[in-house]
Amino acid sequence: MTLKELNEIPFLVKTGKLSLKEGKNRVWVFIFQKPYIFGLEKMDEDSFSEFLTVFSARIEKIITAFNGSSTGFGFFLGVCIQKSYKIWKYRKIKK
Numbered sequence: 001m002t003l004k005e006l007n008e009i010p011f012l013v014k015t016g017k018l019s020l021k022e023g024k025n026r027v028w029v030f031i032f033q034k035p036y037i038f039g040l041e042k043m044d045e046d047s048f049s050e051f052l053t054v055f056s057a058r059i060e061k062i063i064t065a066f067n068g069s070s071t072g073f074g075f076f077l078g079v080c081i082q083k084s085y086k087i088w089k090y091r092k093i094k095k
Contacts, residue, residue: 001026001029001030001033003037003074005026006026006027006030006073006074006077007072007073007074008073009023009026009027009063009073010023010063010064010066010068010073011068013063013064020060020063020064021060023060023063024056024059024060024063027059027062027063027077028052028056028059031052031055031077031081032052035048037074037078038077038078038081038082039078039081039082039085040081040085051084051085051088054084054088055081055084055085055088058080058084062076062077062080
């Protein structure tokens with residue numbers, strides 16, 4: 001999947017051409033296959049899997065919250081991932 005295809009996911013979901021569940025799955029696969037785009041490439045495999053498991057619960061909400069801004073869904077998703085990563089890391093350190 002390309003970044004252009006990722007950017008189209010919210011529009012496909014909103015027009016009914018793609019279910020929200022399928023959109024979530026496509027976003028998850030994109031993050032898993034290309035963690036370097038979101039600055040997650042330095043995480044070890046276990047931490048990356050744990051973070052993705054926690055983050056996957058938020059993907060549907062992120063897709064529906066995207067309002068079609070000029071920045072593109074990929075940028076919006078990246079900001080959400082970085083914020084979620086900081087919170088996840090803080091909670092993990094706090095334990």
